[in-house]
Amino acid sequence: MTVFDFPTPGLTSQELYAQKMQVRNYIRDATDPNESGANGRSLLLLSLIGCFEGDGESVVSDLLNRGADPNLPSPWNTFVTLLSVSNSLPLVKQFVDRGLRINDVYEIDKENGGLTRGPTTLLDHLYGVRAYIAPKRKKINALADKYAGGLGSRRKFIDEAIAFLESRGAKRAADLQS
Numbered sequence: 001m002t003v004f005d006f007p008t009p010g011l012t013s014q015e016l017y018a019q020k021m022q023v024r025n026y027i028r029d030a031t032d033p034n035e036s037g038a039n040g041r042s043l044l045l046l047s048l049i050g051c052f053e054g055d056g057e058s059v060v061s062d063l064l065n066r067g068a069d070p071n072l073p074s075p076w077n078t079f080v081t082l083l084s085v086s087n088s089l090p091l092v093k094q095f096v097d098r099g100l101r102i103n104d105v106y107e108i109d110k111e112n113g114g115l116t117r118g119p120t121t122l123l124d125h126l127y128g129v130r131a132y133i134a135p136k137r138k139k140i141n142a143l144a145d146k147y148a149g150g151l152g153s154r155r156k157f158i159d160e161a162i163a164f165l166e167s168r169g170a171k172r173a174a175d176l177q178s
Contacts, residue, residue, distance in 0.1 A: 002037055002038075003022070003023045003026045003027070003037070003043075003046065004036070004037025004038070004039055004041045004046065005037070005039075006019060006020070006023045006046065006049075007019060007020070020050075023046065024047075024050060024059060027043050027046060027047050027059055027063065028059065028062065030043055033063045033064075033066040033067050033068035034067070034068055034069050034072060036072060036073065040073040041073070042068070042069075042072045042073055042078075043063060043068065044060065044063050044064070044068045044069075044070065044072065044078065045073070045077065045078060045081055047059045047060045047063055048060055048078075048081045048082060048085050048086075049085065051082075051085040051086045051088075051091075056085075057086065057088055057091055060091060061091070061094060064094055064095070064098045068098075069098075069099070070095045070098050070099060070100040071099065071100060071101055074104075075100055075101045075102070075104050075122065076104070076106050076122070076125075078095065078100065079095070079100065079122045079125070080125065082095060083125070083126075083129065083161075087153060087154060087157040088157075089157060089160050089161060089164065092161050092164060092165075093164060096164070096165070096168055100122075102121070102122050102123070102165055102168060102169070102170040103121055103122075103169070103170060103171055103176060104121065104122075105119050105120065105121055105173045105176060105177070106119070106120050106121070107119060107120070108120040115128030115129060115131070115132055116128040118173070119173035119174070119177060120173050121170065121171060121172055121173045121176065122165065122170060123162065123165050123166065123170040123171060123172050124172050124173055126158060126161055126162045126165065127162065127172070129158050130155070130158045130159065130162065133154055133155055133158070
């Protein structure tokens with residue numbers, strides 16, 4: 001097994017925790033911050049998995065400060081993963097400051113889990129997230145209130161991320177194609 005195969009299926013919780021600590025130590029000590037596995041997963045993507053925990057963001061920041069390319073394996077993969085694991089505007093800013101390409105256009109198929117359809121940029125994705133967690137969506141809001149303490153902080157983060165990306169020149173795909 002390589003660190004890029006993390007997590008290994010079928011482990012006990014103690015084995016999984018030990019494996020996670022091995023991966024975290026490997027990331028901290030890696031000489032090449034842009035190392036990636038055969039599956040294309042980069043150390044930066046792997047480090048984002050830890051953002052749910054106390055020092056997870058510091059591991060990500062350290063990789064970026066050591067020269068990790070936020071566009072590997074693609075800006076889309078990196079940004080969508082970042083949004084999935086963090087509500088940190090400083091971390092979003094760090095990714096953009098380190099060169100995350102914010103105006104690449106991707107072809108997204110909504111039926112396969114995307115929040116948008118057709119030509120899409122990172123900004124379009126943020127607008128899709130905002131629409132998905134809008135207060136009018138009673139079912140998702142009720143679940144979030146019951147199990148996750150509500151979506152207020154998430155909505156605020158998404159709004160701030162939209163404003164930040166727009167201030168940095170991010171465009172929606174429709175604006176780039178006209």
